[in-house]
Amino acid sequence: SYELTQPLSVSVALGQTAKISCGGKNIGSKSVHWYQQKPGQAPVLVIYRDSNRPSGIPERISGSNSGNTATLTISRAQAGDEADYYCQVWDSSTAIVVFGGGTKLTVL
Amino acid sequence: QLQLQESGPGLVKPSETLSLTCTVSGGSIGSGTYYWGWIRQPPGKGLEYIGIIYYSGSTYYNPSLKSRVTISVDTSKNQFSLKVSSVTAADTAVYYCARHSPHYDWGRGTFDYWGQGTLVTVSS
Numbered sequence: 001s002y003e004l005t006q007p008l009s010v011s012v013a014l015g016q017t018a019k020i021s022c023g024g025k026n027i028g029s030k031s032v033h034w035y036q037q038k039p040g041q042a043p044v045l046v047i048y049r050d051s052n053r054p055s056g057i058p059e060r061i062s063g064s065n066s067g068n069t070a071t072l073t074i075s076r077a078q079a080g081d082e083a084d085y086y087c088q089v090w091d092s093s094t095a096i097v098v099f100g101g102g103t104k105l106t107v108l
Numbered sequence: 109q110l111q112l113q114e115s116g117p118g119l120v121k122p123s124e125t126l127s128l129t130c131t132v133s134g135g136s137i138g139s140g141t142y143y144w145g146w147i148r149q150p151p152g153k154g155l156e157y158i159g160i161i162y163y164s165g166s167t168y169y170n171p172s173l174k175s176r177v178t179i180s181v182d183t184s185k186n187q188f189s190l191k192v193s194s195v196t197a198a199d200t201a202v203y204y205c206a207r208h209s210p211h212y213d214w215g216r217g218t219f220d221y222w223g224q225g226t227l228v229t230v231s232s
Contacts, residue, residue, distance in 0.1 A: 001171075033218045035155075042204055042222040043155065054220065086155055090209075090217020095168035097145075097157035097217065 004087055004100035011106045012077045020103045022070040022087030032070040033088045034063055036081075037102075043086065047072060074105070082107050110134040112205050112223035120199075120230050126192040130205030130223060131185070137163050138183035143208035145219060146179060146190045148201040156201075160208045161188055195230045202227050 005023040012018035022032060032050050035043035045054050047063035050070065060075040074081050087100040116128035130144070137144060145160035159169035161179045169177050173192070181188040192199055203226055206219035 031215070031217065035219075042225050043219075044222075045218055045220050048218045048220075049216070088155075088218075090215075092215045092217060095160065096170065097147075097160075097219075099155040099157065102154045 002089065002091065002096075002098050004089065004098055006085075006087060006100040006103045008101075009104045009106065011108055012074070013108050014079065015076055018074040018077050018081070018105055018107075020072040020074075020085050020087075020105065022072070022100050023068055024070075024089065025068060027068055027070050027089065028066045030065075030089045030091075032063065032065045033090075034072045035086045035088065037084045037086065038082075046085075077105075077107050079107050081105060110207065110221045112207070112221060114203060114205050114223045114226040116226065116228070118227060118229060120195055120228060121232050122196055122230055123194055126190075126195050126199060126228055126230070128190045128203055128205075128226065128228070129187050130189070131187050132207075133186070135207075136183075137181060137186050137188060140164070140211060142210050144181070144188050145206050145208045147204045147206060147219065147222075149204070149225070150198075150201045158190065158203075162211070197230050200228065200230045 034047040036046045037043040050065040051063045062073045084102045086102045111133045113131045120126045140163045143160045146158040161167045176193045178191040205223045207221040209216040
């Protein structure tokens with residue numbers, strides 16, 4: 001089965017840029033989606049199809065995907081960005097959803 | 109604005125069947141535009157895909173749970189439901205319902221609207 005690997009935690013200084021990786025075999029050939037989950041809340045879709053932002057998601061949140069790694073980038077990090085972030089892929093041929101293990105982002 | 113709301117017992121005994129319902133408002137399951145799904149999250153852990161359903165009743169399940177899971181739909185009530193049989197403590201989790209891909213964009217594969225989640229504890 002396909003696996004996605006994320007770092008357990010990432011720290012970033014206030015106002016700086018955070019990068020959260022999501023590793024998978026040839027993940028660059030797949031569409032990657034990212035969710036933000038704050039404590040006690042449901043996940044929120046922040047990036048779909050590698051680099052697209054749903055309505056209401058700020059431009060300082062961006063995504064990229066190539067080779068064996070997809071990356072979520074949060075520029076000008078704010079205290080409100082502290083959350084768990086999950087990457088996800090979808091195999092449309094088998095209808096299987098795979099989530100990464102999640103990364104806790106801490107803004108210092 | 110689309111809203112999803114999970115409902116069902118918060119406590120289930122081991123070996124019994126967990127049953128949850130997701131009520132959709134602000135949108136119609138019966139329109140056939142979208143697929144609808146269930147995801148769960150054990151306390152302090154990550155997200156786990158359970159499965160998705162179309163208004164017609166077509167279902168797709170996570171292979172690791174397939175033998176114990178049933179997802180069904182009731183378009184007259186604008187609801188879809190989840191049953192997990194023979195539960196153990198490992199099934200203790202927050203269960204979320206969510207909207208999945210539109211039928212015309214099967215390749216999209218996102219969950220773009222989520223319910224608030226409901227905690228189900230398996231304990232005697």
